[in-house]
Amino acid sequence: MLFRMYIRWAERRGYKVEIEEVSEGEGAGISSATIRIEGPNAYGYAKAERGVHRLVRISPFDANDRRHTSFASIDIVAEIEDDIDVEVNEADLRVDVYRSSGKGGQHVNKTESAVRLTHIPTGIVVACQRERSQHKNRDVAMKILRSRIYEKTLDDKRAEMERFYGEKGDIGWGNQIRSYVFQPYQMVKDLRTGVQTGNIQAVMDGDLDQFVNAWLRAGGPRTRNKDIKMDD
Numbered sequence: 001m002l003f004r005m006y007i008r009w010a011e012r013r014g015y016k017v018e019i020e021e022v023s024e025g026e027g028a029g030i031s032s033a034t035i036r037i038e039g040p041n042a043y044g045y046a047k048a049e050r051g052v053h054r055l056v057r058i059s060p061f062d063a064n065d066r067r068h069t070s071f072a073s074i075d076i077v078a079e080i081e082d083d084i085d086v087e088v089n090e091a092d093l094r095v096d097v098y099r100s101s102g103k104g105g106q107h108v109n110k111t112e113s114a115v116r117l118t119h120i121p122t123g124i125v126v127a128c129q130r131e132r133s134q135h136k137n138r139d140v141a142m143k144i145l146r147s148r149i150y151e152k153t154l155d156d157k158r159a160e161m162e163r164f165y166g167e168k169g170d171i172g173w174g175n176q177i178r179s180y181v182f183q184p185y186q187m188v189k190d191l192r193t194g195v196q197t198g199n200i201q202a203v204m205d206g207d208l209d210q211f212v213n214a215w216l217r218a219g220g221p222r223t224r225n226k227d228i229k230m231d232d
Contacts, residue, residue: 001055001204002053002055002072002074003022003030003033003035004204005203005204005205005206005208006035006037006049006074006206006208007019007035007206008204008205008206009206009207009208009209010035010037010039010042010206011206012206012207013039013042013045013209014039015037015038015039015042016037016038016039017035017036017037017038018035018036018038018130019033019034019035019036019130020034020035020036020127020128020129020130020140020144021033021034021114021126021127021128021129021130022034022129023127032127034126034127034128034144036079043076043078043079044216045212045216046076047076047220048211048212048215048216048220049074049076049208049212050074050075050076050177051073051074051175051176051177051178052071052072052073052074052175052176052177053071053072053073053074053176053177053178053179053180054069054070054071054176054178054179054180055069055070055071055072055179055180055182056068056069056070056179056180056181056182056183057180057181057182057183058182058183067183067184071176077144077147077148077151078147078151079143079144079147086146086149086150086153088119088142088145088146088149092119092120092121093117093118093119093120094117094118094120095115095116095117095118095138096115096116096118097112097113097114097115097116097134098112098114098116099112099113099114100113100114100129112134113129113131113132113133113134113137114127114128114129114134114137115127115128115129115134115137115138115141116141117138117141117142117145119145119149122149122152124145124148124149124152126141126144126145126148127141128140128141128144176191177190177191177192178190178191178192178211179191180200180203180204181200182200185198186198186200187200188200188203188211190211190214190215192215192218193211193214193215193218195210195211195214197210
């Protein structure tokens with residue numbers, strides 16, 4: 001649901017969206033996904049979404065129609081330019097190849113073109129399956145990996161570690177930045193700024209600018225809770 005929401009948000013802003021990788025969950029849904037958003041100030045706006053998101057709804061997979069609470073961790077990483085030197089030792093990488101999922105016809109079923117890279121020293125894992133060529137997928141995955149390593153290196157050098165990584169916290173109770181509640185009432189509330197709306201369907205269709213703009217106006221990572229209510 002959040003995967004669709006962010007794609008809709010990017011499209012509403014006129015950004016170019018490319019799906020790099022999607023890994024299906026064991027029973028249903030998505031266990032992880034990577035999308036690339038390209039456009040003016042895309043990173044500046046998107047970084048407001050970094051953190052843990054909480055979703056409360058009646059699960060369509062529960063025969064007893066019970067409410068379920070789910071958590072999703074969203075990470076935002078800027079793509080670095082090729083002239084920025086980030087060394088990645090091949091000996092520090094674990095490379096896994098597997099068959100792509102989704103569209104692709106016979107090619108999907110016959111070739112192991114998808115690539116997953118694990119950077120052992122940092123534990124960072126990236127994957128790409130959008131290209132038909134394993135070599136091209138590896139190149140894209142390596143570019144994403146270099147960007148994430150570079151972002152982490154910058155964080156390690158900053159005195160305020162909370163700006164990008166410490167702020168996110170563990171995936172669970174007490175660490176969410178925003179809640180999406182479908183039952184027993186409908187409300188989306190950003191816990192950093194206090195911005196909330198009852199028009200949850202509009203939010204799931206990509207209407208996120210009210211939350212993004214409030215976070216930016218409040219100073220980004222330095223945001224403190226405020227009682228700000230947006231019109232439904």
